Amino acid sequence: MxxxxxxxxxxxxxxxxxxxxxxxxxxxxxxxxxxxxxxxxxxxxxxxxxxxxxxxxxxxxxxxxxxxxxxxxxxxxxxxxxxxxxxxxxxxxxxxxxxxxxxxxxxxxxxxxxxxxxxxxxxxxxxxxxxxxxxxxxxxxxxxxxxxxxxxxxxxxxxxxxxxxxxLDKRQLNSGFAEMMKHGLIASGSYWMTLKKVDSFENLDKHIYESLKIKNDIVSQDPKEKNLRKILNFGHTFGHAIESYSLEDNNLPPLLHGEAIAIGMILEGYLSNRIIGLGMHQLEDIKAEFTKRFDKVDFTDEDVEEIVGLLKFDKKNTRGSINFVVLKRIGDTIIDNKIPKELFQEAFSYYKD
Amino acid sequence: MxxxxxxxxxxxxxxxxxxxxxxxxxxxxxxxxxxxxxxxxxxxxxxxxxxxxxxxxxxxxxxxxxxxxxxxxxxxxxxxxxxxxxxxxxxxxxxxxxxxxxxxxxxxxxxxxxxxxxxxxxxxxxxxxxxxxxxxxxxxxxxxxxxxxxxxxxxxxxxxxxxxxxxLDKRQLNSGFAEMMKHGLIASGSYWMTLKKVDSFENLDKHIYESLKIKNDIVSQDPKEKNLRKILNFGHTFGHAIESYSLEDNNLPPLLHGEAIAIGMILEGYLSNRIIGLGMHQLEDIKAEFTKRFDKVDFTDEDVEEIVGLLKFDKKNTRGSINFVVLKRIGDTIIDNKIPKELFQEAFSYYKD
Missing domain, CATH: 3.40.50.1970 (Rossmann fold)
Incomplete structure (x- = not known):
């Protein structure tokens, strides 16, 4: 290559x-x-x-x-x-x-x-x-x-x-694959479709190459994350909080990065649906794809509260409001969305359903 | 200003x-x-x-x-x-x-x-x-x-x-003044002459301004210290080692930065004399000026050995050799000089004399 x-x-x-x-x-x-x-x-x-x-x-x-x-x-x-x-x-x-x-x-x-x-x-x-x-x-x-x-x-x-x-074991590969799927969600509907069909991790070379091209395309336009680059954070606002929290001493199993952001992408997909009307069909597609590849995690109400509390430390935040990246549709992203906190609980309910 | x-x-x-x-x-x-x-x-x-x-x-x-x-x-x-x-x-x-x-x-x-x-x-x-x-x-x-x-x-x-x-107390001011004198030594003989006449720290404004102009002139030509900027390290190869060592638990009094580099400038002035022929008259001028303004420090043989041992950590070093900045004459500097270790002891003897 x-x-x-x-x-x-x-x-x-x-x-x-x-x-x-x-x-x-x-x-x-x-x-x-x-x-x-x-x-x-x-x-x-x-x-x-x-x-x-x-x-x-x-x-x-x-x-x-x-x-x-x-x-x-x-x-x-x-x-x-x-x-x-x-x-x-x-x-x-x-x-x-x-x-x-x-x-x-x-x-x-x-x-x-x-x-x-x-x-x-x-x-x-x-x-x-x-x-x-x-x-x-x-x-x-x-x-x-x-x-x-x-x-x-x-x-x-x-x-x-x-x-x-x-x-690497299967779990590690799966974790990385979640980031690749994110590249499809934020920038290329056709790449998302391609990755959905992948059921073996035997030969990922050309997909790795495609992911690198997408990411490079984004960061070369905005190296210091002033604007465009923020789209790479789709799923990561919740994802980082969930990952951090899962590593603390509590009931949750310690999650790998990709496992956490897979959940984050479902949650933030839900927010996308509620805030800027990501189509229900596409939201269901995202949820189905990630729940097929990753075991559901059983969050208690207390877990959810703690995770929401961690969101305020997200590096993308400014002036105390929590900024999310949301999907307009698969392959098309909008940055800097302030989301009412009431929707956070709803998003977790949607994930658990 | x-x-x-x-x-x-x-x-x-x-x-x-x-x-x-x-x-x-x-x-x-x-x-x-x-x-x-x-x-x-x-x-x-x-x-x-x-x-x-x-x-x-x-x-x-x-x-x-x-x-x-x-x-x-x-x-x-x-x-x-x-x-x-x-x-x-x-x-x-x-x-x-x-x-x-x-x-x-x-x-x-x-x-x-x-x-x-x-x-x-x-x-x-x-x-x-x-x-x-x-x-x-x-x-x-x-x-x-x-x-x-x-x-x-x-x-x-x-x-x-x-x-x-x-x-600030007198000792703190004296410490800063040593850096200003360094600016004269490395870049401006006339500024060195001016500073030699300063015997009160009441109104330093125009001297501070002059020092800032000299330093800015140097760093703006070489922001990442690839070449020219290294001249600012005159007196600092020994100076840093002496300062570090004086803060450890030993017989030396803990020295301020300027106090340490004042000694460093005498030592490296001596090396300048031996390596590239800085005139004896100018070397004596440097020594007289700094010993007038700073108390002599009494280094034992063991102190000298320890200080020389610390030189190898100097950030300017490459490939294991110790690089010094030396003076050709007051106001004119040469970088990247490798100095035989035998001269280090001699330099301390000269300082002690």
Missing amino acids: DAITTNNGTIYFDDEAYYKLRLHLKDRKYSKVFILVDENTAQHCLPEFRANMGGKFDFKAIQIKSGEIHKNIETCMEVWKQLSDMNADRRSLLINLGGGVITDLGGFVASTFKRGIDFVNVPTTLLSMVDASIGGKTGVDLGVLKNQIGVFNNPEMVLVVPDYLST | DAITTNNGTIYFDDEAYYKLRLHLKDRKYSKVFILVDENTAQHCLPEFRANMGGKFDFKAIQIKSGEIHKNIETCMEVWKQLSDMNADRRSLLINLGGGVITDLGGFVASTFKRGIDFVNVPTTLLSMVDASIGGKTGVDLGVLKNQIGVFNNPEMVLVVPDYLST
Whole structure:
């Protein structure tokens, strides 16, 4: 597949990806190369990465604990200290090999170490391939609040190698697939139709490519999320709150990002229907599709109240009002909608039905 | 004094400063305004600031502990959390009212909160007026290593109000004055001559202005410190190491930044003499001037060894070699000089003599 040129840096695929990275290393003459991994990617991805980079490739690995709960400043401190202890300097490179936690956190660590060193993202999960690896968002969570601390900064390049997906279980793939379906909902009705027919995750290459093109198209028009880019947040206002809440100590099972935003998309689909008249038929289509792919989560009234309480921390909010992205129809989106709180309960009722 | 236009944002002086900030607030319609202070500026500067901003000025203060030892990620965490708890959003403004710790840390906190909110710097110490308030460097220390974590980002504006200097003691003023003398050494022999004659800190306005012009001239040509800007680091390679070391638990008194770089400038002046032939007469002039203004510090052999050991963490280093800025003559500087380690001991001997 052809490389995709983004605002800052390029996305390369498969074998070309390794080749281009080798060229880049030769060209830039980095003083040292570090690879950030977690215990999963250290075991399942690093050997393949190293093999593909060839024998002369010299690097030091830095390992952190896997999982969203470690995507915080404490983990950044550990990585900064290790970089410092291993004499990383401003001409060093950090390669982030892993899922969204690794690319988001690693991107932030690199962007702030000695006021910024180069980094390269090698996403290894479906979610990070289609979402976290592109768009220049880096960051970590602050307590339960997702991505509260971060900067906009772009990797030198992104390597998308779908081979790494073979290390993932079905649940992980499903989670990433939810983001891809979101790309259809917000920007392309025909892509949504295509994805609906996907019932195996064996060969996702061309769909990954399509998702990346859609996302790149959006973020290149609005890199700092002033306007258009906000459409990528469809399903994420509730989705982030549900994800955060599910990771706290309560009755809910801890949800993956895609599992949470799948629910968020049903809830915000409902709001779309009530606020700007998304057709009932399309709303039902969205609900049917996500409930087919994801188990229903059983929210109590208390859960709903807590989740609604978390909405006020959403980064898109301004002046105390909660801003939602809503669908006019599948493939067409409207940003900055203020929604009366009364509808929140209704949306959950619709989800539960 | 006329405003100075920088690459990103403007420096305003005295009464015009408050006026311009009021206009800016009116224009931008920030959702909320926060002011970062420490216990000193909360008491000695905030009342004056508030009085000058007028009765309609509505803000929330966030207070941190004063001192370089609190310029770390833990303090950032506190400020991020307070911003979050007080519902700061992306349309909020942070005003940093204080010395270099407040402007460096506050700039970093603002640059990373929700991937970046606007900030304004109001330096209240001489050091922060002539140095930290300009040039887009934000950051915090990592353990004893100074400014290891940070980003390049510029405030919306900088307000320089020399009235705040009346709250400082002689030692603080002296510390800031060392940075001003550095501006003479690296870029203007005539300014160095002028400053040598200053024996009272009563009315520094026009000297502050001159220092800001010199620094702005340099950083606007090289905002990311690729080349020219490095000359601002004269005296700082040893200076930072000495400052860091003096704050640890040992025999040395804790030194202020300017006190440490004054020593650094003598040491690096000596290296300049040995490496590129800075004239002995000029070297003696530098030493005489700084030893007149600052008490000699009594370094043991062990101190020297420890300080030399810290040099390897300097952010300017690449590929393991320690890069120094040296003077060809007073007012003329050469960057990226690799200095044999044997000369480090000699430099300290020269300082002690």
